[in-house]
Amino acid sequence: MAKNVKEGGLIKESQNITPILEVNGLSTSFLTAIGEIKAVRDVSFSLYKGEVLAVVGESGCGKSVTARSVLRLIEPPGYIKSGQVLLNGVNLLNLSENEMRRIRGAEISMVFQDPMTSFDPVYTVGQQFTEALLAHKRISRYEAKQKALHMLSAVSLREPERVFKSYPFQLSGGMRQRVMIAIALAMDPQVLIADEPTTALDVTVQSGILTELRRLNKETGCAIILITHDLGVVAELADRVAVMYAGRIVETGSVYDIFDHAQHPYTRALLASINPAKEDGWLITIPSQPPDMAGLPPGCSFAGRCPEASGLCVHSEPKLYPETSEHRVSCWHTQSEERKIAGA
Numbered sequence: 001m002a003k004n005v006k007e008g009g010l011i012k013e014s015q016n017i018t019p020i021l022e023v024n025g026l027s028t029s030f031l032t033a034i035g036e037i038k039a040v041r042d043v044s045f046s047l048y049k050g051e052v053l054a055v056v057g058e059s060g061c062g063k064s065v066t067a068r069s070v071l072r073l074i075e076p077p078g079y080i081k082s083g084q085v086l087l088n089g090v091n092l093l094n095l096s097e098n099e100m101r102r103i104r105g106a107e108i109s110m111v112f113q114d115p116m117t118s119f120d121p122v123y124t125v126g127q128q129f130t131e132a133l134l135a136h137k138r139i140s141r142y143e144a145k146q147k148a149l150h151m152l153s154a155v156s157l158r159e160p161e162r163v164f165k166s167y168p169f170q171l172s173g174g175m176r177q178r179v180m181i182a183i184a185l186a187m188d189p190q191v192l193i194a195d196e197p198t199t200a201l202d203v204t205v206q207s208g209i210l211t212e213l214r215r216l217n218k219e220t221g222c223a224i225i226l227i228t229h230d231l232g233v234v235a236e237l238a239d240r241v242a243v244m245y246a247g248r249i250v251e252t253g254s255v256y257d258i259f260d261h262a263q264h265p266y267t268r269a270l271l272a273s274i275n276p277a278k279e280d281g282w283l284i285t286i287p288s289q290p291p292d293m294a295g296l297p298p299g300c301s302f303a304g305r306c307p308e309a310s311g312l313c314v315h316s317e318p319k320l321y322p323e324t325s326e327h328r329v330s331c332w333h334t335q336s337e338e339r340k341i342a343g344a
């Protein structure tokens with residue numbers, strides 16, 4: 001199933017290549033009237049130059065909050081409780097808001113699901129594109145326009161001059177998303193976070209945008225965090241995958257590990273649910289709902305839905321334990337008896 005079996009963290013780690021982005025023990029909560037919603041719990045991952053890391057999981061599992069925490073875009077009643085977000089070794093969680101503003105867009109760009117919300121409807125695409133460039137780069141207005149036109153054609157928009165002069169509402173959804181990707185990549189970011197970048201688009205438009213993302217990722221070396229609930233997209237685009245459930249990463253590994261050697265029962269159920277023979281779609285093979293994030297059970301959060309759950313699963317939450325140096329799984333049933341006894 002996996003089409004992209006390529007070099008992953010295993011080789012990179014053994015070569016001592018430092019990740020561009022390293023997230024360690026990140027936890028983010030929302031303090032609400034119904035209690036503390038632990039949206040992201042002890043999430044750790046690394047991102048290396050030029051790779052695509054897909055973050056997958058069903059709605060509400062914490063994918064977007066993880067991405068927004070990386071960029072420190074969490075508004076009250078939310079707050080980042082703990083952890084580190086290291087960009088080239090610098091912890092973004094210690095920077096001032098001014099320093100963070102420079103990082104956003106320039107070092108780490110983000111593309112959202114609905115590009116319309118990212119545009120100001122009263123300005124043309126060209127005005128917004130050049131202003132974004134002038135805010136982040138020391139270039140003249142003329143150079144900014146040339147760069148914008150170049151990037152618009154780089155994302156395969158025909159007639160870049162016409163697009164440049166258009167207002168956002170004059171473009172189709174697919175064209176607007178291409179423009180957003182062009183703006184994001186024009187900043188030459190080290191990391192692009194794409195949060196469900198094609199979910200709002202027609203299926204026919206989706207594949208063009210994804211192909212474009214992959215091509216640009218290869219050409220520019222910009223690392224991508226791709227947030228999606230679509231495992232088909234993951235198989236096409238990603239190098240590595242992090243599967244999230246109830247705020248935690250429950251399995252992570254190369255595309256090959258996840259698609260051909262999935263260990264966690266949740267990952268296996270996700271994979272089963274994209275069987276094209278079954279038309280009901282997402283998660284039909286997993287009974288009941290994810291747990292209430294404001295009142296998580298003490299053990300493994302998936303235990304209540306897991307066909308393999310035992311007493312240990314109900315009482316104790318397993319750590320993310322390495323199966324291999326790159327493939328990590330948080331499930332008691334993939335772990336040896338010794339590890340269980342040691343409480344790994």
Ligand SMILES: Nc1ncnc2c1ncn2[C@@H]1O[C@H](COP(=O)(O)OP(=O)(O)OP(=O)(O)O)[C@@H](O)[C@H]1O
Nearest residue numbers: 030032037039058059060061062063064065066293
């Ligand atoms: N502003 C907020 N106030 C309270 N709870 C929030 C807020 N934003 C997110 N949450 C909660 O945090 C949890 C994780 O949300 P998140 O948006 O990260 O999920 P997701 O995996 O990205 O889902 P989707 O695929 O639907 O976007 C959810 O339980 C959500 O209800």
